[in-house]
Amino acid sequence: ETGVTQSPTHLIKTRGQQVTLRCSSQSGHNTVSWYQQALGQGPQFIFQYYREEENGRGNFPPRFSGLQFPNYSSELNVNALELDDSALYLCASSLGHRGDTQYFGPGTRLTVL
Amino acid sequence: AQRVTQPEKLLSVFKGAPVELKCNYSYSGSPELFWYVQYSRQRLQLLLRHISRESIKGFTADLNKGETSFHLKKPFAQEEDSAMYYCALTGAGGTSYGKLTFGQGTILTVHP
Numbered sequence: 001e002t003g004v005t006q007s008p009t010h011l012i013k014t015r016g017q018q019v020t021l022r023c024s025s026q027s028g029h030n031t032v033s034w035y036q037q038a039l040g041q042g043p044q045f046i047f048q049y050y051r052e053e054e055n056g057r058g059n060f061p062p063r064f065s066g067l068q069f070p071n072y073s074s075e076l077n078v079n080a081l082e083l084d085d086s087a088l089y090l091c092a093s094s095l096g097h098r099g100d101t102q103y104f105g106p107g108t109r110l111t112v113l
Numbered sequence: 114a115q116r117v118t119q120p121e122k123l124l125s126v127f128k129g130a131p132v133e134l135k136c137n138y139s140y141s142g143s144p145e146l147f148w149y150v151q152y153s154r155q156r157l158q159l160l161l162r163h164i165s166r167e168s169i170k171g172f173t174a175d176l177n178k179g180e181t182s183f184h185l186k187k188p189f190a191q192e193e194d195s196a197m198y199y200c201a202l203t204g205a206g207g208t209s210y211g212k213l214t215f216g217q218g219t220i221l222t223v224h225p
Contacts, residue, residue, distance in 0.1 A: 004156075033211070033213070040215045042117075042199050042215030042216050042218050043157070043199075043213070043215045048211065056209070056212050094211070096211075098210055099145055099209045100211070101159050101162070101209050102159070102211075102213065103159075104157040108157045
């Protein structure tokens, strides 16, 4: 059984650019949640996708958007990057969206210059 | 609004000593509480959740609704327990179900 994978591992962008981060969920999982972890902070919930539909969103602006594909993999897109977007982005997959255990990927480290 | 507070950023103990990592929460409904752990160079993983009432790696945590706390305890710390520990909460139902709110984390160091 393959765990949650994320790509790329690291990414450097400049202010104003756009970025796409990718997540492959664990086999059999239909729910993906995305979190932003700034340095020295705990992860913060961005949004969750369940069976290709957004199923809840945290306190993030609309320039943070996402997709989930029929195979339940997911993308996080961030437009008009700002310096404060520099963080570790984590995705987590779960069997369902009703409080099932979330399994985390290794994260993508985004640096915005 | 839901919130998780871990008052200690750093905690150091010696091997064999008891350890307690504190977690307080704020939530208006019925919460589900979790402890996640991140060992060096590893991904974040679930340590335990209060509804399962399990003891994992010797750690236990009791949900105290009166004090809104979910402290993590182990009677005899081991060096391999050194890690970052996060307390997390989700609402047990409703629109917040399954969306985790994390505390800022506590770095536990167990000295030999």
